[in-house]
Amino acid sequence: MRYRIQARQLLLPVLLWIAGLASAQQQQPLSKAIDAALNNAVNQYKYLRDHLPPGVMPKTFLATKKLETSGSSWWTSGFYPGSLLYLYEYSKDTAMLNEANRRLVLLEKEQFNKGTHDLGFMMFCSFGNANRLNPSKAYTDILVNSARSLSTRFNPTVGCIQSWNARNGWKFPVIIDNMMNLELLFWATKFTGDSSFYKIAVTHANTTIKNHYRADHSSWHVVDYDPETGAVRAKQTAQGFADSSAWARGQAWGLYGFTVMYRSTKDKKYLVQADAIAQFLLHHPNLPADKIPYWDYNSIDIPATYRDASAAAITASALLELSRYTDAKKSAQYISTAEQIIRALSSRVYTAAPGENGGFLLKHSTGNLPGNSEVDVPLTYADYYYIEAMLRYKQLKNK
Numbered sequence: 001m002r003y004r005i006q007a008r009q010l011l012l013p014v015l016l017w018i019a020g021l022a023s024a025q026q027q028q029p030l031s032k033a034i035d036a037a038l039n040n041a042v043n044q045y046k047y048l049r050d051h052l053p054p055g056v057m058p059k060t061f062l063a064t065k066k067l068e069t070s071g072s073s074w075w076t077s078g079f080y081p082g083s084l085l086y087l088y089e090y091s092k093d094t095a096m097l098n099e100a101n102r103r104l105v106l107l108e109k110e111q112f113n114k115g116t117h118d119l120g121f122m123m124f125c126s127f128g129n130a131n132r133l134n135p136s137k138a139y140t141d142i143l144v145n146s147a148r149s150l151s152t153r154f155n156p157t158v159g160c161i162q163s164w165n166a167r168n169g170w171k172f173p174v175i176i177d178n179m180m181n182l183e184l185l186f187w188a189t190k191f192t193g194d195s196s197f198y199k200i201a202v203t204h205a206n207t208t209i210k211n212h213y214r215a216d217h218s219s220w221h222v223v224d225y226d227p228e229t230g231a232v233r234a235k236q237t238a239q240g241f242a243d244s245s246a247w248a249r250g251q252a253w254g255l256y257g258f259t260v261m262y263r264s265t266k267d268k269k270y271l272v273q274a275d276a277i278a279q280f281l282l283h284h285p286n287l288p289a290d291k292i293p294y295w296d297y298n299s300i301d302i303p304a305t306y307r308d309a310s311a312a313a314i315t316a317s318a319l320l321e322l323s324r325y326t327d328a329k330k331s332a333q334y335i336s337t338a339e340q341i342i343r344a345l346s347s348r349v350y351t352a353a354p355g356e357n358g359g360f361l362l363k364h365s366t367g368n369l370p371g372n373s374e375v376d377v378p379l380t381y382a383d384y385y386y387i388e389a390m391l392r393y394k395q396l397k398n399k
Contacts, residue, residue, distance in 0.1 A: 048359025061358025075118035078126035079380040111145040120181025147188035159207035179257025245298035252314035295366035310382035316341040317389035
């Protein structure tokens with residue numbers, strides 16, 4: 001069968017987790033577990049820093065014990081400095097800040113990159129956090145230029161920001177991931193007063209609700225449009241199991257993105273959308289007990305298939321924010337699920353031992369299984385949203 005792998009190998013983490021559940025009542029409070037995880041993360045990222053060559057960003061650590069890196073133009077380039085800044089915010093360890101500043105220099109030129117839709121990931125996760133912690137004109141100039149560059153990919157006829165350039169038979173592909181890049185545009189309107197950024201973000205989100213979502217509130221990965229007429233040409237799931245399936249990370253991107261849409265606009269239709277996505281995920285019959293999803297909710301190889309810790313981390317962070325906006329019953333459900341995810345990710349099953357995993361925090365993420373790329377490996381964005389989720393949980397409990 002497609003993507004079939006050794007069941008024994010894949011079920012081992014599940015069995016270990018189930019065994020751990022037996023002693024759940026004796027576990028330390030989650031707040032203390034999070035502090036321990038964050039302290040470990042600071043040390044682990046010092047290890048990563050010490051093994052990372054100059055001039056590049058980390059991507060993953062391969063089974064061959066090789067650190068894979070990227071240049072600044074790769075879509076994940078902002079997550080490493082973003083994680084460092086989150087860890088500095090928590091620990092006040094200047095080693096995290098100094099390393100973040102060194103890597104931010106590499107990213108500066110990407111503010112003028114008009115060839116990618118991922119400037120939100122690249123620039124807002126990095127310079128957005130840098131500016132939040134230490135506001136400066138240099139940072140805001142970079143962020144405004146990044147928003148302007150991103151806006152050039154918007155087609156008013158389609159009503160979306162173009163994701164990839166035309167390829168593979170697509171003329172104007174738009175992926176669900178692009179919902180994550182809209183936060184940069186909202187920031188730009190708030191900072192500059194220029195409402196054009198806001199209007200682009202809202203139009204893109206409305207078009208996404210209309211065309212990306214199925215009746216059950218799951219999402220296709222890719223919708224291809226005719227750039228001349230705006231008509232939908234195809235709906236596909238390029239990185240998932242099948243076009244009709246629910247690719248796990250794509251569902252998480254949508255949940256997070258529409259939560260940001262509600263925060264930024266206070267338009268109730270985005271809250272309704274985010275709640276509907278959350279309910280689809282939390283009630284899915286293939287969601288495992290530990291709430292770490294399989295790489296695709298509809299893979300025919302479940303349970304003998306890969307998990308995706310990155311999708312879990314994104315989901316946990318999104319649920320914690322969404323819990324602030326919804327009704328009391330759903331809020332409690334979202335917090336409880338996020339707690340389960342964070343505790344699972346912080347377990348020995350998903351968290352690497354100190355000095356292992358190339359310096360990355362989480363194991364068992366899945367990048368692109370159909371493309372045989374980054375399968376069952378650590379990923380920079382898994383670490384980023386895991387750290388973010390833990391910080392959000394601490395903030396929520398402190399309030």
